[in-house]
Amino acid sequence: MNETDLRIIETMLKEQKELISDTMKEFGLTTIGDEQLSQALLCEVGEFISETKQDWCWWMKNPPAVDESKKLGELVDIWSLVLSDVAINRHGLLPSSLSFIDECIDVQKNFYRDCGLTRGLADLASYRSLRLEKIIALSELLGYSLEQIYTEYMKKNKVNRERLESGY
Numbered sequence: 001m002n003e004t005d006l007r008i009i010e011t012m013l014k015e016q017k018e019l020i021s022d023t024m025k026e027f028g029l030t031t032i033g034d035e036q037l038s039q040a041l042l043c044e045v046g047e048f049i050s051e052t053k054q055d056w057c058w059w060m061k062n063p064p065a066v067d068e069s070k071k072l073g074e075l076v077d078i079w080s081l082v083l084s085d086v087a088i089n090r091h092g093l094l095p096s097s098l099s100f101i102d103e104c105i106d107v108q109k110n111f112y113r114d115c116g117l118t119r120g121l122a123d124l125a126s127y128r129s130l131r132l133e134k135i136i137a138l139s140e141l142l143g144y145s146l147e148q149i150y151t152e153y154m155k156k157n158k159v160n161r162e163r164l165e166s167g168y
Contacts, residue, residue, distance in 0.1 A: 108137035
């Protein structure tokens, strides 16, 4: 992780804070609970896993091909919820030391290498601590750069804003 990566995350976090604020105003919400965020994360994790059927669906003779664009889109939906959690609850805020951030991410990646992607995704949805570091680690293990995540996130944020404005 470097300063550029931190700026990317800060930009996404700023965008997500604004979207959450506008969404809460639109729906008259004063809070979004931890349980709601965790359930939303589980839902998005399920959608991500559905997009990777070819990788794990051993009982199908002809599983559908993985659509990399949809897979990345679902991962970005998970990112949006993690960023929402950070914006609302301050869970997983990155400390100022880049070496400490890298250490946290490396620990998570090693854990997920040992336990597998499914455990990593379940861990992300179930445990609120270090969610941001966890999603970074999972994204890196899946082969996505922060630049790829950022590009797709900004597209999805625009779609989410349009949905909010149109009464979705």
